[in-house]
Amino acid sequence: xxxxxxxxxxxxxxxxxxxxxxxxxxxxxxxxxxxxxxxxxxxxxxxxxxxxxxxxxxxxxxxxxxxxxxxxxxxxxxxxxxxxxxxxxxxxxxxxxxxxxxxxxxxxxxxxxxxxxxxxxxxxxxxxxxxxxxxxxxxxxxxxxxxxxxxxxxxxxxxxxxxxxxxxxxxxxxxxxxxxxxxxxxxxxxxxxxxxxxxxxxx
Numbered sequence: 001x002x003x004x005x006x007x008x009x010x011x012x013x014x015x016x017x018x019x020x021x022x023x024x025x026x027x028x029x030x031x032x033x034x035x036x037x038x039x040x041x042x043x044x045x046x047x048x049x050x051x052x053x054x055x056x057x058x059x060x061x062x063x064x065x066x067x068x069x070x071x072x073x074x075x076x077x078x079x080x081x082x083x084x085x086x087x088x089x090x091x092x093x094x095x096x097x098x099x100x101x102x103x104x105x106x107x108x109x110x111x112x113x114x115x116x117x118x119x120x121x122x123x124x125x126x127x128x129x130x131x132x133x134x135x136x137x138x139x140x141x142x143x144x145x146x147x148x149x150x151x152x153x154x155x156x157x158x159x160x161x162x163x164x165x166x167x168x169x170x171x172x173x174x175x176x177x178x179x180x181x182x183x184x185x186x187x188x189x190x191x192x193x194x195x196x197x198x199x200x201x202x203x
Contacts, residue, residue, distance in 0.1 A: 017064060020055065045106045049097040052113035053085065060120040070096040074135055082128055087118040 014021070053068055061081050069076035073094075078084050088094055089112060092105045100106045112118040123131065 020058075020064075024051075024055075040103070040107065042101075042103050042106060045103070045110045046097045046100065049100075049106060049110050049113060052110070053097075056085075056113075056120040057083070060122060070094075074131075078123070078131060079128070082123045084121050084123055084127075084131065085118065086121045087112060089118070 050068075057068055057077070058064055058066055060083050063081075066081075089105075089108050092100065092109050097106065097109070100109065109118070
């Protein structure tokens, strides 16, 4: 009699590993005892967004142990696996959900992920080349742009720095003005030599 492994049912029919199903069920069960406010809290929605993104990435790549790389997204995810997370909300800065600080932004992202509007897409070679070219163009457009240095909060203002510089200059200038002019003098023997010359001429 042939025996079947029940885990194969989840992989072949459901097309999801049983561990992922158990994880999703656990998260769903935990939210059932929460009210609407708790369910839509900032921390809870961050977890939901992280789960949607991670689950979608594992599904499209077929790699169960893959992890999302937000810091090196273009190289570590897009170019490495030819996939891209499309339709990210324009008003929400792309990055790790843990860095999204407002409830309205994380809710907007959670809603489009839940609806399937923001989803992972497999890129063709042409789309991948276009994506790389767009990133290169943006990088070159920022090259050579001078950015104003940010001064510390407790740094003195420009007027204060200018006044301090003028005070430092006044010190040496005042000392230069008060130094007496050198008096020209002649050696004592100059007058004697002159008198001797005059006497010789009279003779």
